[in-house]
Amino acid sequence: MTLQYCGFVAILGEPNAxxxxxxxxxxxxxxxxxxxxxxxxxxRILGIALRGDHQLILMDTPGIFTPNRQMEKAMVKTAYQSGRDADCVVLLIDVAQKKFDGCHEIIKKLGGKPLILALNKVDLIDPIRLLKISADFAQYPQITDTFMISALTGDGVDDLTSHLCKQMPQGPWHYPEDQITDLPMRLWAAEITREQLVLQLRHELPYETYVETEKWEPFDNGSVKVNQAVVVARDAQKPIILGKKGQQIKNISMKARLEMERLLGHPVHLLLFVKVTDDWMNKINIWHEAGIISEG
Ligand SMILES: Nc1nc2c(ncn2[C@@H]2O[C@H](COP(=O)(O)OP(=O)(O)OP(=O)(O)O)[C@@H](O)[C@H]2O)c(=O)[nH]1
Ligand SMILES: [Mg+2]
Structure with a gap:
């Protein structure tokens, strides 16, 4: 039997990196x-990738910033915890942004843990500026390697991935070879709908809004029936989600359904409705219990 390699890679960085x-x-x-x-x-969401004998378990994490709300504090804590748990940490930096103070802060907070630096969005800036940014981070001895990539176009990503494979310890794969995430289908489907809520409503979307899959019913013919609640914190927020004559929620529901169908490759019957829950803080406790965000 050939040797297998498997390990965890935490992807850390500021929001939107x-x-x-x-x-x-x-x-x-x-x-x-x-x-x-x-x-x-x-x-924290796991993305599982295979390259030859290597299984990379990538930990996608919430962006790191200075948190205010309880929920934000939990998100930032989750990110740092993922960094501590991982075999290897990639710090991803958006090179198109104006200020890098937040990135320097993250490096300091991570202590001496070895880091792989990935300068992202190279498609957006000129090479001279890129070299200057790279030089600014050369001061940190814990940065073992630097890659210049575009996560969007895939430019440079193969080199980074090959390097990550080389860092993986020898050991059996943790997941079956056809598994690509640890998210159960219900949670994944809720995320796809939340993506459309953000894309369609942008800054109008109330911060506390989340999506709960109440029913996930697969049929023999491959189709699936999905009932989801868009949960808001106050009655006054309902009209934002519904839109005039319910047009907004219809549009969001249609786009989320099409995206689920595209990714799953079979028909989806999606029923979306709005629910008001004012016990948002208790919900955070539920998230803690489910291990979705870290303790504390
Ligand atoms: N031009 C360009 N855009 C990119 C690249 N990588 C990501 N983006 C865009 O940057 C935005 C944020 O991307 P995300 O992958 O959601 O960023 P994130 O770091 O996961 O953000 P949070 O989850 O909020 O912490 C999206 O609009 C992406 O399309 C890149 O290499 N080039
Ligand atoms: Mg993200």
Missing amino acids: GKSTLVNQIVGSKVSIVTPKVQTTRR
């Missing part, structure tokens, strides 16, 4: 949702 885009690019499928808005990823 492109962490989920990178995980999806390496896995080759959308396991984690992507939007132009910050704080899209709220929980």
Whole structure:
């Protein structure tokens, strides 16, 4: 039997750096949702990729920033915890942004843990600026390697992936070879709908909004019936989701259904409705219990 290699790679970085885009690019499928808005990823999501004898378990994490709300604090904690748990840490940096203070702060907070630096979105800036940014990070002895990539186009991603494979310890694969994420289908489907909520409503979307899959019923012919609640914190937020004459929720439901069908490859019957729950803080406790976000 040939030797197997398997390990965990934490992808850390500021919100919007492109962490989920990178995980999806390496896995080759959308396991984690992507939007132009910050704080899209709220929980740790595993993306599982195979390269020869190597199984890479990529930990997509919420973006790291200075948190205010309880939920934000839990998200940032999850990200740092993932960094501690991983065999190898990739710090992903959006090179198209103006300021890098947040990235320097993250490096300091991570202590001496060895880091692989991935300068992302190279498709957006000129090479001279890129070299200058790279030089600014050369001061850190814990940065073992630097890659220049575009998670969106895939440019440079193969080199990074090959390097990650070389860092994986020898050991049996943790997941079956056809598994690409640890998210159960219900949670994945809720994420796909949340992606459309963010994309369609952008800044109008109330922060507390989340999606709960109440029913996931697969049929013999391959189709699946999905009932989901868009949960908001107050009655006054309902009209934002519904839109005039329910047009907004209809549009979101149609787009989420099409995306699920595209990714699953079979018909989806999606029923979306709005629910008001004012015990949002208790929900965070439920998330803790489910292990979706870390303790504390
Ligand atoms: N041009 C360009 N855009 C990118 C690249 N990588 C990601 N993006 C875009 O950047 C935005 C944020 O990408 P995400 O993958 O959601 O970023 P994230 O780091 O997961 O963000 P959070 O989950 O909010 O922390 C999206 O609009 C992506 O399409 C890249 O290499 N080039
Ligand atoms: Mg993300």
